[in-house]
Amino acid sequence: MRLTSTNLDDVVSKIVDSLKKGGVVLHPTETVYGLACDPKNEEALKLLYTIKNRDPEKPVSIMVDSIAMADRYGVFSDYANSLLDQFWPGPVSVMVMRQKMSLPEFFNPEHKFIAIRYSSDPFCRKLVKAFGGPIVTTSANLSDKPSCYMVKDVKKQMGVRRFGKIDLVADSGKLPENPPSTIVKIVGDTTVFVRGDGSELGGIMR
Template sequence: MQNEIAQQDDIAKAVEVLRSGGVVAHATDTCYGFSCDAFNEDALKRLFAVKQMPMNKPISIMVASLEEAKKYGEFTGLALELAQQHWPGALTIIVPRKDLVPRFLNPTVNSIGIRVANHELSLELVKRFGSPITTTSANVSGEMSPHSVDEINAQFAAQPLKPDFIIDSGEIEKNPPSTIVDCTRSECTIVRQGELRLEY
C-alpha cells in the first residue's frame, strides 16, 4: 500500500515537471525512458540537450489509447489493424501526421511515430498529463538503454545536464526495444525489429 501511495505521489510530481517543461525518467515496458511534453518546443529542446541528441532526429510520442492516437496520425488499413491487434504493446507505428502535431516536433518529416505502452505507470503518466509525451530511452545518445535508476545516474554523473525528475521503479526486466513499423506508404515496412515479432 505504501509503495502504491509513493508511486502515485511520484506520478503527481512527474506531471508537475512535465507541465513546467522538464524531462522525466521513468520505467516503461522495454527500458527506462525519457518523457517530456511533446507539444512544448522548449521542453523538446531540453530533452535533446539532456540526451545530447541532434535536433533533427525524429522522436516518437506516447499516448493513452488508439482513439487518442487518431487525433495525431492517420490510421488506415494495416496501420489501424496493427494498432488494434498489438496496442497496448511494444510497437511504435509511424503514420502520416495530422495538423494537431506542431511543426517544431520532427520538422524534417511529415510523419509521426506513435505508441501505446503496455505498462501501467507509463499509461497512468500520459493519462494524468492529458497530452502526448515523448518516448525515448533514458540514456545519453549512443549509450546503452538503462534498466535501473543506478544505470541512469551512472551515465549522467559527469554530464552537464540531467533529467529533472526520476521515478524509481527499481530494476526492470531487460526487454528488447519496441518494434518500429513505417506505415506512411501503401505497404508497412519494419524499421526496427524489437520485442514484438510481426508477420504480415
C-alpha cells in the first residue's frame, strides 16, 4: 500500500486493523523501515521473530506516542526524564527498568529492562495514537543484516517466503539513509550506549 500525505489516515486505519487482528506490518520510520506488531499478542510476536529470523531470547522495543505513555511501561528517574526532555521525540530508544505487570510475561521474558521509543515521525506517532497503546518496533531486516531503506530491499533480503508473512506493507518510497535509532540504557545517573554513540544527539549525553 502506497503511503502519501493524502492517504495517511486511511493507511493508519488499515494498519491498526491488521495489528489488532495479530498481523505484522511493514512501515516507514524517520530512520529505516520497521516491523510492527501488538506486544500483547503472543502469536504476533512469534511471527515477527520468525520473519526476522531473530533469536527469541533477544528483546524488542516498543514505540509510544507520548512520555505519559512511556511512564506506564518504564520506570524513569529524574535523571532519565531530564534527558527525555532534550531528545524525545526523536530517533532514540531508551532502556529503563520495566514497570511490573505492564505487559504480558511472554513479552521479552527474563528481561528487567525495556527499550522504549518515542518517534519524531508524524506517521509513527499517529499510528501509535490510533492503536491506543504501544506497538512493537524493530528494524525490517533479517537479524545481523543491513538496514533497509526501500521496501524492495526488505523483500530481496527476506525472500518471498518470509516477506509473504507480512500482513500489510506501508510503502513511502526510498527513505533518507539515516542510521538506525540510537539505543541508550539508563542506570541510575549513568548512560550506556547499546547502539550508536550519541553523535547525532549533538553531544547531549557526552
